[in-house]
Amino acid sequence: MKTELLAPAGDMARLKTAIIYGADAVYFGGKQFSLRSRASNFTLDDIREAVKFAHSYNRKVYVTVNIIPHNGDFEGLEDYLKKLEEYGVDAIICASQAILSLCKKVAPKLEGHVSTQQTTINTAALQYWKDKKADRVVLGREVDLKQLKEIAGQADIPLEVFIHGGMCANYSGRCTISNMLTNRDANRGGCAHSCRWNYHLWHNEELLDREDYMFSMGSKDMCAVSYLNDLLDLNVASLKIEGRMKTAFYIACIVKGYRYLLDCYEKYGHISDEQLLKGQSIIETGTNRDSFPGFYPGYSIEEGQLYNLTQTASQNFVARVMKFDSEKMEAVIEVRNHFRKNDTLAVMNPYTDDCAFKVCAMFDMDGNEVEIANRPLQLLRIKVPVRVNEYTFIRLIRE
Amino acid sequence: MNKLLIYIKDPENIKKFNNSNIEGFIIAEKMFSASAYECDIEKAVRIIHDGGYKAYVKADCLYQQFQLPELEEYLLKLDNISVDGIIYTDIGVFTLMKKLNVSYKGIYAPETLLTNWYDINEIRNDGIDNCVISKDITFDDVCYIANKCPGYCYIRIHGPVLLAYSRRKYISAYLHKESEYLEGYYLQEETRDTRLPIIEKEYGSWLYGKILQSIRTIRELCRKEFAGFIIDSVIYEDDYTVKTAGIYSALMDNRIGEEEAIKLLIDALPDAEYTGMEEIRETWLDKE
Numbered sequence: 001m002k003t004e005l006l007a008p009a010g011d012m013a014r015l016k017t018a019i020i021y022g023a024d025a026v027y028f029g030g031k032q033f034s035l036r037s038r039a040s041n042f043t044l045d046d047i048r049e050a051v052k053f054a055h056s057y058n059r060k061v062y063v064t065v066n067i068i069p070h071n072g073d074f075e076g077l078e079d080y081l082k083k084l085e086e087y088g089v090d091a092i093i094c095a096s097q098a099i100l101s102l103c104k105k106v107a108p109k110l111e112g113h114v115s116t117q118q119t120t121i122n123t124a125a126l127q128y129w130k131d132k133k134a135d136r137v138v139l140g141r142e143v144d145l146k147q148l149k150e151i152a153g154q155a156d157i158p159l160e161v162f163i164h165g166g167m168c169a170n171y172s173g174r175c176t177i178s179n180m181l182t183n184r185d186a187n188r189g190g191c192a193h194s195c196r197w198n199y200h201l202w203h204n205e206e207l208l209d210r211e212d213y214m215f216s217m218g219s220k221d222m223c224a225v226s227y228l229n230d231l232l233d234l235n236v237a238s239l240k241i242e243g244r245m246k247t248a249f250y251i252a253c254i255v256k257g258y259r260y261l262l263d264c265y266e267k268y269g270h271i272s273d274e275q276l277l278k279g280q281s282i283i284e285t286g287t288n289r290d291s292f293p294g295f296y297p298g299y300s301i302e303e304g305q306l307y308n309l310t311q312t313a314s315q316n317f318v319a320r321v322m323k324f325d326s327e328k329m330e331a332v333i334e335v336r337n338h339f340r341k342n343d344t345l346a347v348m349n350p351y352t353d354d355c356a357f358k359v360c361a362m363f364d365m366d367g368n369e370v371e372i373a374n375r376p377l378q379l380l381r382i383k384v385p386v387r388v389n390e391y392t393f394i395r396l397i398r399e
Numbered sequence: 400m401n402k403l404l405i406y407i408k409d410p411e412n413i414k415k416f417n418n419s420n421i422e423g424f425i426i427a428e429k430m431f432s433a434s435a436y437e438c439d440i441e442k443a444v445r446i447i448h449d450g451g452y453k454a455y456v457k458a459d460c461l462y463q464q465f466q467l468p469e470l471e472e473y474l475l476k477l478d479n480i481s482v483d484g485i486i487y488t489d490i491g492v493f494t495l496m497k498k499l500n501v502s503y504k505g506i507y508a509p510e511t512l513l514t515n516w517y518d519i520n521e522i523r524n525d526g527i528d529n530c531v532i533s534k535d536i537t538f539d540d541v542c543y544i545a546n547k548c549p550g551y552c553y554i555r556i557h558g559p560v561l562l563a564y565s566r567r568k569y570i571s572a573y574l575h576k577e578s579e580y581l582e583g584y585y586l587q588e589e590t591r592d593t594r595l596p597i598i599e600k601e602y603g604s605w606l607y608g609k610i611l612q613s614i615r616t617i618r619e620l621c622r623k624e625f626a627g628f629i630i631d632s633v634i635y636e637d638d639y640t641v642k643t644a645g646i647y648s649a650l651m652d653n654r655i656g657e658e659e660a661i662k663l664l665i666d667a668l669p670d671a672e673y674t675g676m677e678e679i680r681e682t683w684l685d686k687e
Contacts, residue, residue, distance in 0.1 A: 124491030
């Protein structure tokens with residue numbers, strides 16, 4: 001069985017990006033029954049279109065139905081599941097026993113994957129889900145590699161593990177800090193990420209705040225590149241990237257990097273150190289958040305915590321391609337972040353190395369030469385060194 | 400009639416409880432729970448049984464793969480010493496109990512996952528003996544569930560609300576020093592006054608919120624058919640638990656009114672911050 005690369009999709013554009021850049025499967029939420037309520041999410045019509053697009057590339061589509069539901073949340077669920085099955089969705093990702101069972105009953109062609117919200121971290125819990133006829137279980141991120149080897153060795157149900165992206169500081173699904181501090185439901189799509197806020201730490205009446213930064217539960221992001229060989233050796237069913245709220249550029253970089261690495265493994269049976277470095281560098285173009293390998297090396301108090309959160313989004317992505325004239329090798333681009341004439345940019349396409357070029361000249365749509373591209377969504381004409389298309393990203397190479 | 404299950408740290412303290420509404424006591428072994436208290440489970444069960452009560456054991460942890468062999472041994476030991484039930488957080492405990500064919504009952508208490516009747520009905524069909532309803536749903540939802548499956552669910556009526564459970568050792572990480580057990584620590588969000596108790600053990604941290612109380616709802620709850628009411632003041636001393644159990648028992652027997660009960664509760668722990676079960680609102684799904 002070939003291990004799947006599973007990518008998030010906050011909307012249709014990001015779904016297409018994930019697939020074009022090499023995801024074997026994508027997951028997203030519908031307008032109802034899904035966590036990440038602030039991700040754009042998909043209407044039923046969008047879902048039908050998404051399935052058509054993904055299946056045309058022979059890729060799979062999973063829909064998250066992963067809220068921890070309250071009594072009133074079940075209304076319309078049966079019809080919704082039937083629609084997902086009718087539209088050809090491959091699986092739902094759910095965190096509720098009742099939703100899993102209902103899915104098996106009313107939409108039997110849909111696979112039921114158990115969400116990480118259930119925090120399955122041992123084979124005894126895994127057996128429970130197998131008995132419930134789940135088709136796959138997403139393990140809790142707290143499982144380290146040593147334990148994963150043991151679990152994978154005993155499991156007779158496909159396993160999905162996280163390899164990249166944001167991490168819940170607490171066991172997923174077992175946290176209601178957001179509920180208490182903001183009344184926004186962490187387990188029904190409203191998480192306010194209160195774990196990342198600043199807190200004073202007291203020991204009885206003694207204040208223990210450090211001078212340099214306050215206490216926070218926030219976590220660094222996961223990046224498991226250095227454990228990829230081990231994970232692939234275990235032949236888990238799926239390697240999951242987190243981030244339904246992330247940008248298309250982020251998705252493109254992360255998926256492209258991991259796709260490259262997975263292809264190396266398939267081709268050579270092992271990913272070399274050099275290949276790991278190259279994959280890591282592709283991934284890093286999409287993010288500037290601190291990362292660590294999650295719990296794979298085992299829990300360490302020295303690793304993983306994120307204090308004094310001041311990191312901002314990466315500004316490497318500077319433009320999207322709107323049109324391309326192959327005869328003139330000229331593109332119309334839409335500006336997303338500022339850059340200047342004579343800056344070095346790179347064309348990022350799927351499956352090929354990025355191609356750097358210097359911006360010798362750029363023009364607005366009236367033909368006026370432009371020195372600084374600093375107006376978001378402005379259209380500019382520039383010469384590009386390779387063919388580009390709507391899925392190409394133009395990024396800035398910082399000196 | 401709904402009876403009380405009460406968590407205590409020291410089983411010798413059961414003598415201090417003097418009311419007829421108690422079904423049993425909950426105890427916890429340090430290794431398999433959030434408790435820090437060294438408890439000789441075998442002796443504790445004997446004391447509780449000698450007092451004429453049932454003995455329940457709390458296992459409020461998620462267990463890592465390497466802990467399973469010890470957990471199996473522990474579950475068998477509980478059978479050998481004739482505990483009456485186990486209150487567990489990890490669904491894997493249910494699988495192991497079936498495998499080991501133990502004779503005591505299992506009460507599934509995942510804290511956050513049993514928020515509706517459909518899931519509770521589902522786990523009942525799976526063969527799980529009883530459950531504890533999640534604490535973060537409204538009083539109306541609690542009553543709805545109780546009406547739909549009479550006698551199946553326990554409800555936590557008093558005790559600090561568990562807000563989060565993590566594999567991480569937050570205090571050690573921040574202070575750059577590691578200890579076997581850390582208690583007496585609190586987090587205070589930088590713009591708020593409320594202090595949230597946090598404890599840390601070898602395999603993680605538990606963060607608690609205000610103390611949930613059910614003074615104004617207990618009589619309504621008594622009209623529903625629950626498996627029982629739980630008082631679990633896990634981070635407070637037994638003397639406080641003795642007082643709170645007395646207050647609820649007096650309320651249930653109509654010996655005192657709600658206002659007097661509130662006053663007694665405040666007197667029992669003057670600095671404590673409480674939240675009433677009736678104050679729990681339906682949560683929002685997004686930023687309003």
